[in-house]
Amino acid sequence: MISVDDALQQLFSMVTPLNHETVPLAQASGRVLARTVTAKRDQPPFAASAMDGYAVNSDTVEPRARFDVVGEAAAGHRFDGSVTKGKAVRIFTGAPLPLGADRVIIQEDVERDGDRITVKDGLGDSVNIRPAGSDFRCGDEIAAPRLLRPSDIALLASMNIAEVSVFRQPDIALISTGDELVMPGETPGPDQIIASNTYGLKAMLDSIGAKARILPIARDTVASLETAFDLAKDADLIVTIGGASVGDHDLVGDVAVGLGMERAFYKIAMRPGKPLMAGHMNGAVMVGLPGNPVSAMVCGHVFLAPVVRAMLGLGRARTPRLTAPLANDLPPNGPREHYMRAHVADAGITAYERQDSALLNVLADANALLIRPRGDGPRQAGEIVEYLPI
Amino acid sequence: MISVDDALQQLFSMVTPLNHETVPLAQASGRVLARTVTAKRDQPPFAASAMDGYAVNSDTVEPRARFDVVGEAAAGHRFDGSVTKGKAVRIFTGAPLPLGADRVIIQEDVERDGDRITVKDGLGDSVNIRPAGSDFRCGDEIAAPRLLRPSDIALLASMNIAEVSVFRQPDIALISTGDELVMPGETPGPDQIIASNTYGLKAMLDSIGAKARILPIARDTVASLETAFDLAKDADLIVTIGGASVGDHDLVGDVAVGLGMERAFYKIAMRPGKPLMAGHMNGAVMVGLPGNPVSAMVCGHVFLAPVVRAMLGLGRARTPRLTAPLANDLPPNGPREHYMRAHVADAGITAYERQDSALLNVLADANALLIRPRGDGPRQAGEIVEYLPI
CATH class of the missing domain: 2.40.340.10 (MoeA, C-terminal, domain IV)
Structure with missing residues (x-):
């Protein structure tokens, strides 16, 4: 029996990151960025007001100073003139700062009377301006690989990135084996139970970015197992559940070897989940999990999840503890x-x-x-x- | 200004859990169970072997005891006879225990010679049997509401549940407002920036079980906002972003009130995110978020996520800290x-x-x-x- 860490290293040696595909940004959350993204513009692209107020030249600002309001700047609508001594421009959050202005007095700090404003006493010294490029600058990068979270999606949108290159989702074929199994919704015979491992594993693997599919149950015959492996042949990862022990009824390993599987290891010093085999199989990684439901799920967390992350370009590391x-x-x-x-x-x-x-x-x-x-x-x-x- | 907790309570008072729908088990992970599920059978449905070995009657077991192997029981294939004194049945993990047997000696603890086995010295006292119903019994419940995790899906499968009743996913309409905005992939004018809030919020809300949709950007006109609200009219939750402040250009609240919104509150003592309004709007909950990107995302975590969980039947509680x-x-x-x-x-x-x-x-x-x-x-x-x- 080999250690869990040794088994994981052997699994990693069989894995290469998958190729890339392009997806619209609205579908990119939870995917792994495959190519570094570079900002093509500054954000904000111009010095902008951080508040609703009045844009002025700071030389002329002091308590009780008075200004004529000569125009207006709103988000999306720049004031075309410039701000000179004694003049102010009504400005709203996000609006480009007018030429000549270098400070925004917030509206709560002035008294307005028609087109004139008077600065109140007790003015703070904040200029209330967001300089051009203060969030990010043209050329700033979001480095691949990176698991894209919602705030990354917002940042990418803000960089005017409409689609991104991401790692393809691993195609995982899940094969339950055993004459004792029927699918949920079917009527089990007196000696039978319901296949549950494939359902639990699909949910777990899909949640970490894979695309798992549940294949028909393979019976304990060579022909049935060969049919199941044939259905799985385009998968990146083939997972069998059950039939990996040393009992006389454990055909899975023999059939897999007959179909070209090169066995990397067999049996790991862990509980639960002792019977576990793995190997290369015609370009895919094949992992054989024990049939006990809890063993299968634990092996999913300990072995399959790191393999999926490695296929997604996220490196070769055990599941973080x-x-x-x-x-x-x-x-x-x-x-x-x-x-x-x-x-x-x-x-x-x-x-x-x-x-x-x-x-x-x-x-x-x-x-x-x-x-x-x-x-x-x-x-x-x-x-x-x-x-x-x- | 009201407190964050007060605002949340007012939001909760507008929310009722959504109705139910039935989904196949393979699509139920991450959904919220709406109706309690009751097991219709015991698991295992029969006393089963926990190991590969030999089923015997425990009265006759001692070191060096010998047994004739009279048959075989595999998972899915019961041994039809019964086990009497001096007899053993070869048995595999998961197989029904034969009549008369009450112990499984694991194969590592016997020497086999043809059809005879001899018990080795140093035998442990484990019986290696899983009693019928030891995992769950007919009538055991999985109580609703419950956010279904992968291990719940496995358990439901094992109970022979092929489809489950879950809360419908909240339909959330996301409306960015402002003349300064263009969609990612478009070419912004010199005064414009890229709409990012709707993208970040959609990713975040979808990840907690909602179905968010990004509506076209609404311009700062009554007509454009009315069009956007019309597109949102079937939503459970309508979220506007921007235009909720007190600036002269903040039309959103006025237009929403004109269309029937009953304002519940306006402005919350929090940073970032001060301008935030909410109310009932023709059967939907309407929330107006500030336009600053970080404010919008923070308000999403603090206010929208608890509203989504309340709609999903998970109770009325702030986001766990x-x-x-x-x-x-x-x-x-x-x-x-x-x-x-x-x-x-x-x-x-x-x-x-x-x-x-x-x-x-x-x-x-x-x-x-x-x-x-x-x-x-x-x-x-x-x-x-x-x-x-x-």
Whole structure:
């Protein structure tokens, strides 16, 4: 058995970032920028008023000073003349500053009488102007790769970028295997259960930027598995669930090897999720997950999510971990890295009593996977431990 | 000016949860469950083997005990006979436990010779069986409302739920207003800038479960604004951006009132984002945001996100806050609640130097809004403050 980190490194060695595609800006949130974007203009493109008020020349400003209002500048509508001594231009937030003006007196700081204003006492010294290029300058960059968040989308819009180059979303084929399975909505026989792993994994993988598709359930026959792999052949990542153990009924590995899979590793020192295999398969990465529902989801967080991020150009790194203090003592851990279903709250992180890898009910309650290193000693309440938020 | 909390309460008083719709389970992740789901079966539906091994009657198990292997049980394929004294059934993970068996000896704990097995020394006492209903029982519930996460989707699948009733996604119409604006990809005139707020807000609102649409830019005329409101008339939430201030060019409020808007409030004691109005408008909630890009996005996090969650049946609560220690001292705050662009890391939270509400560049760098209460005194490095993750 190899360590989780070794397995992850071997997976990364099989991954190359996907190619690029162009999408409209309104559909780019959550995608990963593939080409660095350069601003083609200053923002603001002109010195602009930061407030509603009166644009003047600052030489002439003092309490009780009086100005004639000679015109108006609004956002989108510049005042064409210039501001000279004793003159003011009514100006609104975002409007270009008129020629000759270098200060905006906010409207609350003047008394207006017809076309004349008088500066009140107690004037502050803010000039209330946004210089040209104060947000960004022509030539400023948003560097790729970058996971685009809503505020990035706003910034890109402001740079007049209508479409962006992003990494293609990984096409992931999810294959459940096993004669015991039926799809949700079907009527299971007395020995059967409902396929749930593909549904949970699709939701998880889609949420991090992949495009996962649920293939028909493969039966425990060579022919059925070959059909499933054929449906998956254009995928970037092929994930089988179940049939990866050493039991006599675990055909998946044999069939995959027969179809050209070069096995990279088999079995990892982790709980839950011990039976896990991976390899190259005709240009795709193939990962075989255990069939226990919780094991499959945990392996999704620990192995599939980093592979997806690597395909999206976000680098080759394990899923970022957070830390929290233990709410309760924990016994020593065994020889396998343990991802315990847990709940993290203000008081710390608590592992659930029931850690059987078949319990989806517990997983749905959990919001964290508490990570116990291999051979970790007993831990006391208050000690800081690592976890993955889920 | 009213407080942020008062404004939020007034917004909530205008909101009712939206009606329900049915979606296939594969599309339900990120949606909010609207009707409680009840399991129609036990999981597992039968006592099942938790391991690959041999099913026996535990009365006869001791080190060096020998058994005849009389059959096989695989997932999906029950052994039809029963297990009597001295007999064992080869069994695989997930297979129904045969009649008469109450223990599975894992395959690593036996020596096999043809159709006979011998139990090794040093046998543990685990029975390796998952009792029927150990994950969930017929009648167990997933209670609505609940934001469905990937592990919930897996659990629902496992309950044989093929489609679920969820709250309809709020239809949000986003209207930028102002003669100074053009859409990304267009050529701005010398006095113009690019509309960015609608793009940033759409990305943010879509990510929390809404369906936002960007309407054409409304010009600073009554006719243009009326056209925009007409396009928005079927929306659940109408958001205008810009034109909500007290300047002479701020027509939006007047036009909205003319079209039936009943104003609930106007102006909130917060920074950035002071000009903000809200009201009922022909069955929709109407919110007018300030035009400064950062103000609009901050108001989106502080006001629009809680409204969306309330429409989605998730209750009436402000956006959940986190806490972190200050990395640097902060001066006292003024009379308005201040949402400072900040960066949170292991060492604590740091507010950016530049807090001008026009700086999208700073917002795109930030990952937090540090919240200063009204009239908050000076704060020292190490003190715990609240923030919104963004």
